[in-house]
Structures are given as C-alpha cells and as structure tokens.
Amino acid sequence: MRFEVTTLGTGAALPARGRFPTAQLLNMQERLFLVDCGEGTQERLRMAQVNMGRIERIFISHLHGDHYLGLMGLISSMHLQGRLKELHVHGPAGLREVIEVQLRVSQTYLRFPLHIHAVPHLSGALVHGDDQLRVTALALRHRIECTGFLFREAGHPRRLLKERVALIPHYARKAVKAGEDLLLPDGTVVPNAELTAAPPPARSYAYCSDTAFAPELVPLLQGVDLLYHEATFTQALAGRAKETMHSTAGQAATIAKQAGVGQLLLGHFSSRYKEVGPLVAEAVAIFPNSMAAQEGCTFPVGSPELHA
Numbered sequence: 001m002r003f004e005v006t007t008l009g010t011g012a013a014l015p016a017r018g019r020f021p022t023a024q025l026l027n028m029q030e031r032l033f034l035v036d037c038g039e040g041t042q043e044r045l046r047m048a049q050v051n052m053g054r055i056e057r058i059f060i061s062h063l064h065g066d067h068y069l070g071l072m073g074l075i076s077s078m079h080l081q082g083r084l085k086e087l088h089v090h091g092p093a094g095l096r097e098v099i100e101v102q103l104r105v106s107q108t109y110l111r112f113p114l115h116i117h118a119v120p121h122l123s124g125a126l127v128h129g130d131d132q133l134r135v136t137a138l139a140l141r142h143r144i145e146c147t148g149f150l151f152r153e154a155g156h157p158r159r160l161l162k163e164r165v166a167l168i169p170h171y172a173r174k175a176v177k178a179g180e181d182l183l184l185p186d187g188t189v190v191p192n193a194e195l196t197a198a199p200p201p202a203r204s205y206a207y208c209s210d211t212a213f214a215p216e217l218v219p220l221l222q223g224v225d226l227l228y229h230e231a232t233f234t235q236a237l238a239g240r241a242k243e244t245m246h247s248t249a250g251q252a253a254t255i256a257k258q259a260g261v262g263q264l265l266l267g268h269f270s271s272r273y274k275e276v277g278p279l280v281a282e283a284v285a286i287f288p289n290s291m292a293a294q295e296g297c298t299f300p301v302g303s304p305e306l307h308a
C-alpha cells in the first residue's frame with residue numbers, strides 16, 4: 001500500500017539551478033493529490049510520467065506565485081485533454097476569484113466540474129475527509145495567509161493470519177478484520193487474536209511551506225512520519241529569513257526534533273544556494289534524520305515494509 005511524496009519542484013521564488021518552484025505529488029494507495037502547483041508543474045508531471053487526469057484534488061498553500069502559477073495551465077490542459085471527472089481545488093479564499101476571472105476572460109467552459117474550496121487559516125480545521133484520508137489545516141506564519149496541510153491515513157483493518165484464512169467464511173471476513181471474534185456454525189467462538197495480527201500503523205505526512213519559525217506547530221506535528229518543512233536559508237541568514245517570513249534549515253530541524261517526527265524533508269531552497277549540502281548539514285546537526293528534497297525524487301511516508 002503505497003504512500004509517497006514526489007517533490008516535483010524544490011526551489012524558492014525564482015526557478016534556478018535546475019530547481020523548479022514548489023509542487024508535490026502525493027500518491028496514497030494509488031490516489032493522486034497535488035500539493036501546490038508552481039510554474040512548470042505540468043512539465044514536471046510529464047517528466048515523472050504521471051497522468052494528470054488521475055489527480056483528484058489539488059491543495060494550494062498560499063497565493064505567492066511560486067506556489068500556484070502553474071495551476072491555470074494545469075486546469076486548462078486537463079480541459080483540453082477531455083477530462084470529465086470532477087476536480088477539487090482547496091486553497092485560500094482569493095483563489096476562486098483568480099481562477100474564475102481567467103476562465104471568464106478566456107471564455108473557457110470547462111467540461112469537468114471544478115469545485116473550489118476555501119481553506120480556513122486555522123490549525124486543525126478539516127480540509128478534506130473520506131474513508132481513507134483526513135486532511136487538516138496547519139496555520140503557518142507568512143507574509144500573506146499561508147496554510148500547510150497534514151495528511152493522515154485512516155486506520156487500516158487488522159490483517160488476517162495466512163494460516164487461518166481458510167477457517168474464516170467469506171461473509172465474516174470484514175467483521176474479523178474489524179476486530180470481532182468469529183462465531184462458527186457449530187457454535188464455537190474463535191477469539192479474534194487467534195485469527196488476525198495488528199494492522200500496520202496509519203501514516204501521516206505534514207506539509208509546511210512557507211513559514212517563519214512557528215513553534216506553535218509542534219503539538220500538531222507530534223509523531224508524524226514525514227515532515228516536509230521549508231528551509232529557504234541557512235542560519236547565517238537568519239535575519240533575512242525573519243524579514244521574509246521564511247525558515248532556516250536549523251529552524252526546520254528544531255521543529256522536527258521537538259515534534260519527534262520520523263523524518264524531515266527540507267525544501268524551498270533559495271536560489272543563492274548552488275548546493276544544498278550546507279542546509280542539510282545544518283539540519284542534521286539538530287535532527288539527524290533530515291534530508292533534502294530533490295527534483296523529481298520520491299520519498300516514502302513511514303516504513304514501506306510495514307505496509308507491503
């Protein structure tokens with residue numbers, strides 16, 4: 001059962017040094033979601049061999065251009081490709097106007113239903129929920145309203161023990177997976193513990209971009225498997241980070257450490273850094289399990305071997 005993040009763009013503000021502006025693709029059990037959609041996202045999706053028609057929902061953190069200027073192009077291409085399936089876009093309140101004015105002036109009448117949802121800038125608010133997934137908001141600190149997203153898998157059912165499967169009639173399997181004991185036709189009760197093993201843990205992914213150092217996020221990020229946190233600068237430019245309401249790699253690592261996350265993924269690198277080595281080194285010194293997002297690379301959320 002796949003749950004992974006492909007970082008399609010890892011740069012900040014200006015596309016430079018082979019880095020594209022921010023966009024990420026989430027694959028959760030073969031359902032595809034896009035998180036932010038900087039310029040060039042379509043091209044990045046093509047390079048990652050992703051069929052854009054499969055994207056169900058798009059989550060936009062804020063309306064700085066490097067996080068959403070690829071959105072209209074993507075919507076327009078979906079239309080040209082003949083998409084009929086509905087598309088949901090979640091983003092700041094102003095996003096609706098941005099999309100609608102462009103559709104209006106170009107006299108584009110989309111073939112597919114486009115649902116635009118305003119995301120509340122309120123930590124813990126529900127952004128989207130279904131039987132597999134729960135997405136909640138993370139109120140970030142930025143120059144304009146910016147909201148991160150916490151993606152949590154719904155709990156998995158218990159796993160049937162291979163050697164006992166034959167004993168369980170088909171009609172009873174769902175109940176047994178849900179934890180019930182098995183009542184056999186002859187009246188015998190087989191305790192659930194003899195039939196199933198504990199389910200794999202539910203995984204979680206947190207997306208925090210863009211933000212100044214925001215320690216109030218720590219309780220909300222407690223124990224997430226993978227935390228993506230922007231790291232625009234190194235500590236040497238802490239003043240610049242504060243001024244522009246971004247974070248340093250050290251600050252990102254401090255959040256990761258305090259929240260006890262599984263892994264930290266750094267991104268949104270300023271174009272001034274030719275190499276990301278110094279940013280990673282700074283984070284690793286505080287939180288060893290830190291790594292840099294790379295263009296077009298895929299990172300698993302949690303331990304794939306537990307969810308095989």
Ligand SMILES: [Zn+2]
Nearest residue numbers: 062064142210
């Ligand atoms: Zn920004």
